[in-house]
Amino acid sequence: MPTSSPHPPSSPPTAPPHPPADGLLSAALRNLREIGHALSHPSHPPTPFLATAPKRWQRMLPYVVVVGLAAVFIPVTITVLTGQYGLSGGIAGGLAVAQAAPFLMLAHRPLQAWWIVFPAQILGAIVLFGQEGGQSNAWPWTPPGLVGYLFLLLALALRERRQALIGVWLATGIAGLVLFLVSSHRGTDNSLLLVILGAVVLVIGATVRERGDAQRRLAEQETISEAERARRTLLEERTRIARELHDVVAHHMSVITVQADSAPYRLEGLSDEAREEFGAIAASARESLGEMRRLLVVLRSEGTEGERAPQPGLDRLQQLVEATVRSGQPVELSLPAGLTGVPQTVDLSAYRIVQEALANVVRHASGAPARVSVSSDGAHLTVLVVNGPPERAGSSLAPHTPLETTGTGHGLVGMRERVRLTGGTLDTGPLPDGGFRVAARLPLPPPSPPPATPAASSAPPLHPEDP
Numbered sequence: 001m002p003t004s005s006p007h008p009p010s011s012p013p014t015a016p017p018h019p020p021a022d023g024l025l026s027a028a029l030r031n032l033r034e035i036g037h038a039l040s041h042p043s044h045p046p047t048p049f050l051a052t053a054p055k056r057w058q059r060m061l062p063y064v065v066v067v068g069l070a071a072v073f074i075p076v077t078i079t080v081l082t083g084q085y086g087l088s089g090g091i092a093g094g095l096a097v098a099q100a101a102p103f104l105m106l107a108h109r110p111l112q113a114w115w116i117v118f119p120a121q122i123l124g125a126i127v128l129f130g131q132e133g134g135q136s137n138a139w140p141w142t143p144p145g146l147v148g149y150l151f152l153l154l155a156l157a158l159r160e161r162r163q164a165l166i167g168v169w170l171a172t173g174i175a176g177l178v179l180f181l182v183s184s185h186r187g188t189d190n191s192l193l194l195v196i197l198g199a200v201v202l203v204i205g206a207t208v209r210e211r212g213d214a215q216r217r218l219a220e221q222e223t224i225s226e227a228e229r230a231r232r233t234l235l236e237e238r239t240r241i242a243r244e245l246h247d248v249v250a251h252h253m254s255v256i257t258v259q260a261d262s263a264p265y266r267l268e269g270l271s272d273e274a275r276e277e278f279g280a281i282a283a284s285a286r287e288s289l290g291e292m293r294r295l296l297v298v299l300r301s302e303g304t305e306g307e308r309a310p311q312p313g314l315d316r317l318q319q320l321v322e323a324t325v326r327s328g329q330p331v332e333l334s335l336p337a338g339l340t341g342v343p344q345t346v347d348l349s350a351y352r353i354v355q356e357a358l359a360n361v362v363r364h365a366s367g368a369p370a371r372v373s374v375s376s377d378g379a380h381l382t383v384l385v386v387n388g389p390p391e392r393a394g395s396s397l398a399p400h401t402p403l404e405t406t407g408t409g410h411g412l413v414g415m416r417e418r419v420r421l422t423g424g425t426l427d428t429g430p431l432p433d434g435g436f437r438v439a440a441r442l443p444l445p446p447p448s449p450p451p452a453t454p455a456a457s458s459a460p461p462l463h464p465e466d467p
Contacts, residue, residue, distance in 0.1 A: 038163035039111070049158070062107040068390040069151060073100035077144045084137050085128050095124045099145055103152070110155040114168060118175075119154055121145055125179055138190045140179040146194055153198050157205020165202050172198055216389070230413070237414045241421055246292055248344045253292070257285040313347035314339060314374060317354060317454040321372060323342055324358050329366070331358065334373040342381060346442045350374065350383050356414050357385035357438040365390035368435065380424070381442045389434030415440065 027204040049062040074096050081347055098120035102113040120461035125140030141149065149172075157165055176191025183189070260282035264275045312320075314335070321333045342350075354372055361370045370387040412428060415438065424442040 004129040030358055035163050038161060039167045042109070042111045043161045043164065044159055046108045062209060066106045069103040070100055073103065073144055073148045077142065079316065080144055086131050091127065095120065095127065099124060100148055103148065106152065106155040110152065110159050111164065114152055114156060115405050117149065118171065121149060122175055129183060136188060136190050140176065141190055141194050146190065149194065150197055150201050153201045154205045157202045158209050161207065162179050165206055166403055169198055171203055203443070213262055230304050237417050244348060245345065250289060251291055253285050253289050257282050260285060311348050312351045314342065314350055316351060317374065320355060321359065324362065327362065329362050330369045332371045336375060339376060341444065346381055346422050346444065349442060350381060352418055353383050353438070353440050354385060354416050360411050361387045365436065376444065379444055381444055383440040385438040387435050
């Protein structure tokens, strides 16, 4: 009785699966379809070379070139075909027009021109094959036909995509090979020469085109990056202004809270409804402060801490100017004495505008004299920063760097946002002498009327027990 083995016999190792036999064939067919599609569909609209050039003569240059090519190659081809190859004038003229007249299309439709020139070149080779006078001359491409074909390949390389160029080069090589096999006894065959020179021209033209496309894409990307950078700068400046505005509003809210909480203790004779009203005001103010603190957490960037120093104002302009003067930048300050009644938001915005303007002077007009002027007419606060032209490159003054490091570094963007915050206006621009001017006009609140003081005889004493 046969006994079964405890372990089943091991199956022979299977060979790794071979790639399907039609894998390379399908890839080749797919590539051929792409090449055929590229040869039958131009990759660009029928716009001429240099259509976007800024000057008119640059836009007209491609037309001048193609007209010149056609005007040169048509008579030269007729002369060569009749004189060296012995063709009649009619046949030579027809071949010359078919091979060289399409050069007029090179400026805007080079691929369509190739579909005319290439068959015309093959037809010319067939016609010259039986000519007795052409047995010792170059064949299948005549000298003017070969040179003109190279110009055609260059125009194709500068406009069409890589698949189309490969298809054109393969078609040229296959046509030359077939003609060579048909007439291998001729000693003046130049089909291989056209294949080699055509490959060189196509590579050079494609390299120039791809380099131009890369530079164009880089310029577009730089434009997009600049727009994104400007947007990011604007958002950062608005966030900074919001953080500074939080300090101003929080101060006023804290004052409201303290006044509302202390009102029942400072004022006697308040009714219960009035005490509840003051309590509700204090509670709302504290709730608003809490909401503002949570908003500040959102606005603050990661890894940064809030500024603990008091926000600067017009009272610190003198220190700012002195710091700029110590850095080697001549600055004059005109600030009226006793300037009061400026809201804290306007006070901070005016300081920041002067700070950014002086930083721009040091950065872009190092060594140029600058003047800072602050004035008020009661309704508006005017801030004016004017600098002269920058020093020449050969000046003995070395480039300076601002000592103030608290500026936003965003220049005019920050100024516009701060002026917009206060509802004012900003005027900036170059001066005729090469300098620059920054003028900000910030609105001031109307002066509050003094509280009416009641007559002494009618004012009841707050504390009857006092003498």
